[in-house]
Amino acid sequence: MARTIMASLLEDIKKCGDRHWLIGCDRDELIELAEHFYLEIIEQSSQQNSPIIIVAESNPIRFLAGFLAACSASCSIFLCNPFWGEGEWQQVFDIVQPDIVWGEVKKQKSKAIIPNSEFRIPNSSIMIPTGGSSGKIRFAIHTWDTLSASVRGFQTYFQIQQINSFCVLPLYHVSGLMQFMRSLITGGKLALFPFKTIESGIIPDIDPEDFFISLVPTQLQRLLQIPNLSNWLAQFQTVLLGGASAWQDLLTQARDCGIRLAPTYGMTETASQIATLKPEDFLQGYNSCGRVLPHAQIKVIDSKNQILNSNEIGTICIQAKSLALGYYPDLLDRVEIQIDDLGFIDDRGYLNIVGRNSDKIITGGENVYPCEVEAAIRATQLVDDIAVIGLCDRIWGEVVTAIYVPKSQSITAIEIKAAIAKSLSKFKIPKYWISAQKLPRNAQGKLNRKQLKAIAILTQENRDRDLSNLTIVETTGRSR
Template sequence: MGQTPIKPTLKEVLRDRWGDDWLIGPSSKGFWHRLEHLTPVFAAYHESFSGAGVLIAEADPLQFLAACLAAWSESCVVVLANPRWGQQERQQVTELVAPDWNAPLAPGLRAYPCQTFGTAPGQILIPTGGSSGQIKFAVHTWKTLLTSVEGFCAHFEVDQVNAYCVLPLFHVSGLMQVLRVLASGGSLVLQPYRDLKAGVRLPLPGGGFLSLVPTQLQDLLGLGDEFILWLRSFRAVLLGGAPAGRSLLDGAQTAQIPVALTYGMTETAAQVATLLPEEFLAGHRSSGRSLPHASITILSDQGQPQSPEQPGQVVIRASSLAQGYLGGGSEMVVGSAHPTGVKPFATDDIGYFDNLGYLHIVGRSSTKIITGGENIFPEDVEAALLTVDGVRDVCVVGLPCDRWGQQLCALVVMASPARLQDLPELLNPLVAAYKRPKRWILVGTLPRTPQGKLSRPQALVLAQQILGTEP
C-alpha cells in the first residue's frame, strides 16, 4: 500500500517559484521585492505575538498578494477584509477580531494587528455572509485550500493552471485563482474588471481559465465579436457566484463560449461540483458532477438520501472544508477539523441529482417564500423571468401579507421599461399560478454584493420603500 505523498508547504511553494515571472499586469519583480521586504516584518511580529492575527484590507492587488503570502507563510493567522467595507461592516469586523486600525504593520500597508482567539497559527480567515448583512469568517488552512487546488486540476485534467483574474482577491473566488497558479507553476493575470470591460485585454498563455459572475459574462458578450473570440480562447470560463439566467446561458452556447458552471462556496474553498465546458456546449444546464476531493449527497427533511430527481438539502463531505467559523453568531463548527476529516457540511442549498449524476441547485432554504401554504424558491421564478426577452435582471421577494403570509413581488430591470405591463402574461405559461408575483416594480438596478450576488435583504427593503410599506 503506497504512502500518501507529502504536500508542499506554502513556504516551499514560494521558495520553488522565487523570482518567476508569473504575474501579468502587475510587476512580478515588484511582487518578489515586496515579499522579500515584508516576510521578515511578519516573521518578527509572529515571534513577538504568537497567536496574534494580521488583518489585511489592502486595495492594491500587488500589496495584497505580498502581504497575504508573507504573513501566511510565516504562520501568522491571516484575516482577509474587503477594503471597500463601510462603517457598518468595519464595526462588525472590529467586534470580531479587534484590529488596530491605527497601527499598520508596515508604512503604507493596510495590514493591521488583530485578535483571533480560538484560532491556530497558519490559519487563514476568509470573509463570508456579507449578503445577509452579518459578516463571519470561514477558517481555512493551507492544506484545505491546496486540496481544492488538486481537485480542480484533476477535474479539468490539467497539470498547470493559467488564470485571468478580475475578481476580488479577498474573496475565495479570487484567492483560489492565485493559489491554483502558484501551486501549479502557471501564470496569473490580475486586472480590475472595469479595465477589462473598457476593452483592455492582457495576454495569457493558451488554455487558461477565466472566472466570472453572470453579470460580467452578460457585459462581455455584449461587447462584440472581438470579445466573443477572446472568450472562446479559454480552456474554461468558470461561471458562479450567482444563478445564471437561461437566456444568458443559451446565448453563451450559441456564441460557443466554453462555460463551466460551478457550485461551491467559501466554506468549501470554492467549487466542489463543476460542469465541464464540453458538457455545457452539448446543452447541459447544471452544476455538473462532484470534483474528486468532494462527495455530495441530497437529504430529505428526515435526513434520508433522496432518489434522483428528488430535491432536498445539499450536504457536502470534502477534504477542502473549512475548519469552522469565526463570528456571525456561529460556533467553531467542524469540517476538515473533525478527527476523521469527513464530517458533512449541511448547506442551506436545495438541489437534486438527475439520473446522469449531474447536480442541479433549486434554491436556498433561507430564501424560501411561503405564500398561501405553498413553498416557493424565488430563484425558480427568477430563472423563468430571465428567459423573457428584454428582462435584464430580476429579484423576487416576499412582502409581508396578512392574507397569504407572504406576497410575491418582482423587482425587474428591463431593456424596454414599457414592457413591464406585459410580463405577467408572458410569465403565466412558464410557472404555476401560485408562483406568479402579485406586485411588479420596475427598477434601474438591483442591490448586489461585491461578488455579484443579489442582496435579497436590501431588495426587500427597496421594494417596501417604493411601495410605501416599510415596517
C-alpha cells in the first residue's frame, strides 16, 4: 500500500497545478527538481538496489524535491541538518553509508562503523535526526505510514478536512516536515517563509485565519515584542507551540494579545505532537498540553510500572500509530521507545509535563524539577533567559545551579533570589548563580544542558582557583 502511494507521489504533485497550494516558492521549480532527482535515483538504481540517500539542502524547494523523489522511488532517506559542523557530519558518515548525497555537506572519511551487521534499513524508511543537542546524533526510523498516522490524528482532533500550514521551521526537523505532510496529504496549502523574513516585518499577503502556524517558544517571544507582528499572529486560526517548554510569562503575554495558542506535546519519535491544548481552552486560562490526539494513547506509571491515578507524577508512556520503528543506529528493530519525560494527567484528562527524569536534581534527598524553578525565576521578569541544572556536590549530592541572562547589567543574583524566596521551597532555590550573555539553545529553542553543565563546571573551577589564589595572598600578607 505504502509503495503504491509513493510511486504515485510525483504524479499527485503534478496534478496540483490547478490549485495554488504552494505559497512563497515556485511549484514548477519543485516539480522540475523532483523529476531531476528522481532520474538520478533511477540511474543509481541500475547499478545497485535501493540506494540510500542523504538530503541536507538548506533551500526548501531543493529539500522538498529530494524528499519527494526519494519517497517516490521507495528509497531510504536520511534527513540532515545542512548547518551541522564537521564533527557532527563525521558522526553521520561513520554510521550511514549513503549512495547519494544532496546538499553541501562537510563530508568526512567514513570509518564504516555499522552497529549491527545483520541490520538492514527497512525499505522506504524516512530517517529524521534527533538527539543532536546531547552531542550524539541518531535518527528516528519513520515510514510513510507513521507520518500519515500523525496527519490523520491531527486532522481528526481539529475536525478539519484541509490543513493549511504556514511554515517558518526547518524542514529537516520533524516540526517542519510534518507541516508539509499535513498540507500534502489533506490537500491543503503550504506557505514557506524564513522566520527572519517575518521577524523583519515583511508579512506575506495571505489570510492568516485559514492557516495553522507552528512556533517554538523563543520565536513566539520575539514576535510578541513587535506590536504589528503580535497583531498579525493573533489572526491565525491556530498557533501551535512546541519544541521546548514555554514559560508562564510567555503564555500570559500570548493570552493577553488574544493569540489562539495551542501548546503541544510531542517529539521526533512520535512524528510531532500527540497531545495538544485547543486554543479555546488556552484562552480560558488553561496551560497544560491538552488532550491526547486520537492516534495515540498515554499512560503515567511509577518506578514499578504501575499505572498512576490522576494528578500523580510519573513517567510518560506512549503508544501511537505514529511511533517510530526505532532508532538508527543505537536501538534497532525496536517497537517500543522509552520516554524520559515526567508528568501527570489531571482531572480533566489533560496532560501536564513536569520535566525530564534525566534533568531531575536530587539535592539532600529532595527532588527538584528545573522547569518549576525556571518558571519561578522567569516570573520575576528580572531575566531574559534562564536555565537550572544540578552540579555534583560531596555534601548534598547535587546543588541547584541557575545560569541566567539578566534583563540589565545592574540586576544581581541576590535580587533575583530575594524575588523568588516566597514562591519556592528553600531547597529549590539555586545555591549557585552564574550570569551569562546568552544560553546555548538549538534551532527549536531547546537548551543544551550538556553544554550548560560544562559552562557551570568551568565557572566553578575558575571561582575555586580565584579563592585559592586569594587565600595565598592573605596568608603571605599576614606572614609579613
